[in-house]
Amino acid sequence: MASTLGLLRRLAAENVDFVLVGGMAAVVHGSASVTEDVDVCIRFDEPTLRSVFRALEGLNARERMNAARPTLGSDPLRFVGYRNLYLTTDHGVIDFLGELTGLGSFDRVSAHAVTLQVGDFSVRVVGLEDLIISKRTLGRPKDHRVARELELVLAQSRNSKT
Amino acid sequence: MSRVKLAPSEVDEDIDLDLLEYLLTLTPEQRIERHDAALELVKALRKAGTEHHGFDPRAVASAGGGER
DSSP: OHHHHHHHHHHHHTTTEEEHHHHHHHHHHHOOOOSSSSEEEEOOOOHHHHHHHHHHTTSSOEETSSSTTTTTTTTGGGTTSSSEEEEEETEEEEESEEEEEETHHHHHHHHHHHHEEEEEEEEEEEEEEHHHHHHHHHOOHHHHHHHHHHHEEEEHHHHHHH | OOOOOOOGGGGGOOOOOOOOHTTTTSOOOHHHHHHHHHHHHHHHHHHHHHHHHSSSHHHHHHHHHHOO
């Protein structure tokens, strides 16, 4: 069974330096959409990948885009410099992205991320304005729809501050 | 959190504003829990549809607009 909270809790517990992006970030910001994967933006460097491996330990993580579905193995360093890593796990699908469409690298995404309390842990989530930019840039009909939802949320947020 | 009222425009016909307003009353944790429950329902309904038809109807639907 998919457990977004389970995945995020593990990443947070291992101090993975990540920003929640994509459809699940839209859900957190208030979108009514349903998505089948958790997208997180990370740096594909050694410390981050080591913490990712610790977080996924015991979850039967496998490479999703490879038909043989190989396990992650035990060497996080072989993924240093990757752009993306697409995985299935016992808690659901999770995609690690080195950059976000319309925005750029992890550092750019991270610069305007917001920290939200999710139950007993906190998660950094791509900022609402940035997420709208990314969804508009992706340009698929479903992305435009989510972007429109988020624009309504943004307008409401601005109104409530004035 | 109190109920909010979104200001729609004419382009929002396909957006469920009532649902969106309800979601804004939830905490981030509640939104994720609600999402995961909805996803499980979607998966169960897809499975039921596939078993009923004997194939995955989504494959047919997505192929409909393709090139020959």
